[in-house]
Amino acid sequence: MSVETTPVDEVGWQRQWDDAGLFHADLHPDRPKFYCLEMYPYPSGKMHMGHVRNYSIGDAVARFKRLMGFDVLYPMGFDSFGMPAENAAISEGGHPHDITERNMASITEQIKRMGFSYDWRRTLKSHDPRYYKWNQWFFTKFMENGLARREFAPVNWCQSCSTVLANEQVKAGRCWRCNGPVAQKEMSQWFLDLPAYCQELEDGLDSIAFPEHVKSLQLDWLGRSEGANIQFSIEGREETIDVFTTRPDTLFGATFVTLAPEHPLAESLVAGTEHEPVWREFHDEMATIAEFDRIKNMNKKKGIFSGRYAVHPLTEERVPIWFGNFVIATYGTGAVMAVPAHDERDFDFAKKYGIPIQRVLVMKEGADPAAPMSKAEIDLGWMVNSPVEGFDGLYGQAAKDAVCQALEERSRGHQTINWKIRPWLVSRQRYWGTPIPVIHCDDCGAVPVPEEDLPVELPRDVVFGHGNPLETSETFVNVDCPKCGKPARRETDTMDTFMDSSWYFLRYTDPLNDDQAFAKNIADHWMQVDFYCGGIEHAQMHLIYARFMTKALRDLGLTDVAEPFNELLCQGMVNKAAPFCQPCGITLPTVHEGSPCPQCGSELSSRSAKMSKSLGNTVSPEEMISLYGADTVRLFILFAANPTAGMDWSDTALDANHRVMVQMRSMPHQLTAWKVKPSPMDAWLDARMTQRTHEFCTAMDEYDLRRAVEISHYDIIKDINWYTRRGGENLEVAHRWLPIWAQMVSVSTPHLAEEWWANLDSTSTFVSGSTLPLPAPLTDEQNLVLSAEQYIRDVLEQARKVRVVAERHLGTSASQATFVVAPSWKRTMARAALTFIHDGGHPKKFIPILQEMPMTQGERKGEMIGFWGKKMLPQVFKWDDASKAVVASTMEEQAVLDAASAFIAVELGLEAVMVVVGESDHDDTGRSGSAMPLSPAVVYS
């Protein structure tokens, strides 16, 4: 690791930016706005590389947009409610508030050390009553408009977190946070009616620039399915059983009905019969078993008969009612019609319990309706064996429609759309969150806390460790009913912390407002978020809640915004190599490096794995910053991989990036040491820098940050090297481009850029507050200058390759070279062919055109046509667009080479370089046959 001798004073620049209030987002009516946001972070005490990557990306975008003249809103704050702080309070003593504040102070300091351009005035924290007051206010509004409801329902209970979880927060039957088992528990809980917005949430995905895989994840969660609700009446009962099905076309094959054991009618169906104890045992087993185990045993279908019968809505036949372990109480209606002939699950179940299987579809038109069934035939088919007239022969949607119509005529069912996503369960039996602003009164029920009494603040006098801490605060719990004034009890559940992160982006637009959550005109001005950057792990929870909440707040009249985020970028993981055992297929902690596999004893290879504490392959940002500085870390992170790709941490690559930074420090010094000495190369560097500036802006506009950094920190250095190698050293050119280069550099390594900027006479203040004047597009002349230079580089490269073989033939080292430029008829042919193909002509049809051209009218006609097929046709497609443009341009190869012949001679270490046109009087090499446009033949001697 090399150590910089004169490091940039990064902290000094950060202080100056801060003092100047450079990144304060203020409104200028004459400027476009840009809202750049990173996902609301939980304030753990230490910043990790994932943060650094996330914010380096966002900061580069924010800084670029400022250069482009936008008003940029780029805030930072903390999702500071949540269980880690509460758990820390329990395990180490202390209070979540103090732990959170301590962690926030520490991580804020580390984030600031990176020099990100946040408007720190706008910093939010969820646990600030000035913020969570509005969670409570929204909640009371939602109670008024019916969006918030209290329901007694089976919910997911995580024992180790001792709280309930929303459906989205259960992953494979386990808690998303602690990975502990999740059990079903019936409780009275608060829900937000997210399904009310299902259709809009699905449709909205078409209007925003989310990555396709995120859209697909969201569609999965919303889970739209089209089908029908069908009512089966129950023999001897008034109630009906509603079932949901996507296959009404198989209704005639329904030979039984299956209910979830927790179905609301279940208990009453079996009450007082011999089936009651069996059901009760079955129900209790299902209700209390951890869902994880239930899923594990999923393929063991289990059911019990209720002793009751339902009546088929169309045929009036008796069908038995069963309870099944595979029916989910909260999906659809909690009941299914079972069609064993055309559903695999029902088929297995019917086989196991000896229930009849009735074919009602055939898979081929006109097939035998009586064909035996060896397995369920689940595809769409043609209806057969219908006990009612007018259905046989119908297929697919027509069959479904016909059945639904028959049901509607009898008022026994209707078409409907079912969604998998369920109401958002927002109650949590934990302390460190927003208190739900409700007072329970024996007479008035659940009464919302009046607006003037908000916020309901978290009390400090609580005891942690035994159940819900809020229940231990007498002063909190005991209140009078706001309606009738009698003694009542305060709600002790707090809100899911995803509530906080579902609208924080709106609060950032107007963070200090104490009269409203945010002023409508201000929020509408800044929203929506133009660029949102964060991890893929929030693709379904946070990003669904936030979209829902935005729509719900819009419907309260608070904004006009329907979608919170437009462009979403999910940055890739930060990985680092860790030991890997090929035979066992496992990645091991880094402590095993260099030793054999602890399980099988074989030698370990290495594999890149996500940085994690458990593997021990983490890298501390603090340490890297202290060794190399923030700029180097930022450069490395942006250059190592595209934002969306996973990146591998590499110490050697980091070191290489640091060398670039060290080298770049001296660039202005080097350039301003040039003299006022114009040369023909000045026009080239002018054109090149113009081109680079445009390329840079295009890359940044496309969020191709890696390419942008490559231009600003690598390509331009090479361009300058080439310029000086070709004899350029004009101070005026340096003065022209150093400021713009500094601006490009400032996007990723702002501290270095400030050093540059400060040393330029022509500039004042800060590069970070400047705007970049986009140079005029390249003129034709400039393009020609660039082409000519590229031509020389290509010719040189080719000449080097040829030389090795040529000298083998010469038997000695070459002392001179003759460049034979292709005779003009070849270029004429190439131009004609390019025009022909460009205008849509088919390559095979070019020969007739060629035969008509004046140049082919002589005795060389046959030779030229042969040349076309053998050499020119493949070549025409090998040229890239730039080369094609050069072929079509007025560039004279001979003139360009003549002008550069001295340079070429020096580069190749030759005494003399001659240039001749092939087939001319000067050409005595006899090699012009192999010369092509842009590719002269080289003859060494």
Added chain:
RNA sequence: GCGAGCGUGGUGAAACUGGUAAACACAGCGGGCUUAAAACCCGUUGACCGCAAGGUCUUACGGGUUCGAGUCCCGUCGCUCGCACCA
């Protein structure tokens, strides 16, 4: 099982709506400058062959469409992610 995506050098990876691969970087190798090293600069690096100006092969595998396929279509294999008795 369903859905989405992916498969390119020693390595990380580029390649726009099909235009004739491997840009750029890392690692390696050769050279320059140095007493020497570092830094820096220049060159070189998919494979095989070569009669000098090049040829042949190559984007997991097998087919197809096309003047032309990493890119489009069909099939096979492998990997990643998400969902999952979802009715």
